[in-house]
Amino acid sequence: MIEVVVFPWLAFGHMLPFLELSKRLAARGHAIAFVSTPRNLARLPPVPPHLSSRLRFVSMPLPRVDGLPDGAESTADVPPEKIELLKKAMDGLAAPFAAFLAGGTKPDWIIHDFCHHWVPPIADEHNVPCAAFMIVHAAFVAFLGPRWANAEYPRAATEDFAVAPGWMASQSTVAYRRRSEAEWVAGMFRANASGVPDIERVWGMFERSRLIIYRSCDEVDPGMFALLTDLLRKPAVPAGVLLPPVVAAHDRDEVLRWLDEQPRKSVIYVALGSEAPLTRKNLHELAHGLELADVRFLWALRKPAGLFDSGGSAGDRGVLPDGFEERTRARGLVCTGWVPQVAVLAHGATGAFLTHCGWGSTVESFAFGLPLVMLPFIVDQPLVARAMEEKGIGVEVARDDTDGSFDRDAVSAAVRRVMVDDEGKVLASNARKLQEILADEMVQERYIDDLVEHLRRY
Known part of the structure; x- marks a missing residue:
């Protein structure tokens, strides 16, 4: 011992x-x-x-x-x-x-x-x-x-x-x-x-x-x-x-119950971790991009420091664009509380992962063969995004090379490439091949x- x-x-x-x-x-x-x-x-x-x-x-x-x-x-x-x-x-x-x-x-x-x-x-x-x-x-x-x-x-x-x-x-x-x-x-x-x-x-x-x-x-x-x-x-x-x-949930919480009602591989899960240096403008452009992409989404909106308190919806405190949750309610869910990420990634309705490319989250995506929409910020995240792009399992949101800013059109384009276009099928196939190796x-x-x-x- x-x-x-x-x-x-x-x-x-x-x-x-x-x-x-x-x-x-x-x-x-x-x-x-x-x-x-x-x-x-x-x-x-x-x-x-x-x-x-x-x-x-x-x-x-x-x-x-x-x-x-x-x-x-x-x-x-x-x-x-x-x-x-x-x-x-x-x-x-x-x-x-x-x-x-x-x-x-x-x-x-x-x-x-x-x-x-x-x-x-x-x-x-x-x-x-x-x-x-x-x-x-x-x-x-x-x-x-x-x-x-x-x-x-x-x-x-x-x-x-x-x-x-x-x-x-x-x-x-x-x-x-x-x-x-x-x-x-x-x-x-x-x-x-x-x-x-x-x-x-x-x-x-x-x-x-x-x-x-x-x-x-x-x-x-x-x-x-x-x-x-x-x-x-x-x-x-x-x-x-x-x-x-993957721990089986005995009590299906709101998030998993919502996923249960969605078609197979139809939802993009959005989670940028708890430490991404997000601004209100970042959040608004990401929200508008998801709205423009016109696909089903589940957004685990962690608390950006100083932007809003825990509990309640994000929209009523101006963190998200006015009316965003109401306009997208038929196909999207924003959750500001705890989300069982591994269970969400494992769910049959989840078809892709919009991630900050933290290594932990990326590794979790490997387990379930999910293609990635990538929005890296700090630490190793940009290097992870490049590596996943080279492996053919992810698409990075287009950014300004000087300040790293992005707009709604870039978000929408990346999401649709993975969730709607034929390119997404190739990315998903490559992700499943890696899953099989690591399984x-x-x-x-x-x-x-x-x-x-x-x-x-x-």
């Missing part, structure tokens, strides 16, 4: 795949301690009873930081401009985490996230090895590169990030083509309100971890893990795509077995 401490970043897009990995390890008889803050732990889905004896949760209250809203413990609780303060608060968990390690049985491993540059030094004091688990697109990790590669091929100006780095010259499509996208990545190399530039967190984590684990596999990213092993000078270990289970559970489980073997060996 291996004892593992698992410590994700304070974002549900990170905590959920960390939990999925924890469950896979616990199912093999290993003991897992999952560390997070009280409110986040309370919001995680329940662990299957047969795993509860091997998967325990360790709660660490988040220190207060000036400027961070009361009760904010995850990126879902704060607007984008406050996320750096959340990192500062998480840095305050260093002392409690050190006390936790000193006060209990020494684990065999700590598996941590991208921003935990202070975990490996603490672990070294207790002679515990660390592994980083990267839940982003593997190509994004290669694009960032280690400290030595950035010293050899320095980047500073925004334009430097609009092309593939020198160590990836053979993969010239791995780049941030739009200025707005490149500017976001360039910001990772600059000072921020947390006191530590993001790239310093990442480099520190790379340098002090013995293994780097990825939520991916050779079938999705062929050749990438050999490149990453050479680049980071330590094993790149794919854990498989960790597809979440081989024996192959995916073998990645976890290989990971366990690495944990034993290193």
Whole structure:
């Protein structure tokens, strides 16, 4: 048995795949301690009873930081401009985490996230090895590169990030083509309100971890893990795509009941995550585009920070265009509450997914063979969109190359290409082929077995 401490970043897009990995390890008889803050732990889905004896949760209250809203413990609780303060608060968990390690049985491993540059030094004091688990697109990790590669091929100006780095010259499509996208990545190399530039967190984590684990596999990213092993000078270990289970809903909520009434493959599911930097103009153009496309849609409209409060409809507070919900009621549903995304993607009425291309959402779409309409914003999302375009399973909404803006006509055109035009049939066929490859559970489980073997060996 291996004892593992698992410590994700304070974002549900990170905590959920960390939990999925924890469950896979616990199912093999290993003991897992999952560390997070009280409110986040309370919001995680329940662990299957047969795993509860091997998967325990360790709660660490988040220190207060000036400027961070009361009760904010995850990126879902704060607007984008406050996320750096959340990192500062998480840095305050260093002392409690050190006390936790000193006060209990020494684990065999700590598996941590991208921003935990202070975990490996603490672990070294207790002679515990660390592994980083990267839940982003593997190509994004290669694009960032280690400290030595950035010293050899320095980047500073925004334009430097609009092309593939020198160590990836053979993969010239791995780049941030739009200025707005490149500017976001360039910001990772600059000072921020947390006191530590993001790239310093990442480099520190790379340098002090013995293994780097990825939520991916050779079938999705062929050749990438050999490149990453050479680049980071330590094993790149794919854990498989960790597809979440589809849990049967005993009580069909409003969303699923509505889908039950729609024809097969007739609905495009729209969800842009909880962290996309959406403006009111973005939302209005997206809404008008869906209206112009004249197809059935289900829109999981997450709360954009500061735009509207939870509960009620979006339209009555001006977030969506006046009368939009009334005009589209016969063929569309807007939901501002919780939506069971995996169940929606699995539903027979869902024919495509309009997504921000977060890696977690993209992986979930793989499980059900859905073609994509893609509207990326930040982090690895633009790189994911390019990769899915190359695989022939998605169409990106046309954007302005300078500021990343888009209009209703571009949204409508992309939606119709996927949902109405013959091109959509080709995209759907390609998506189903990828689904068939990734549906081989024996192959995916073998990645976890290989990971366990690495944990034993290193």
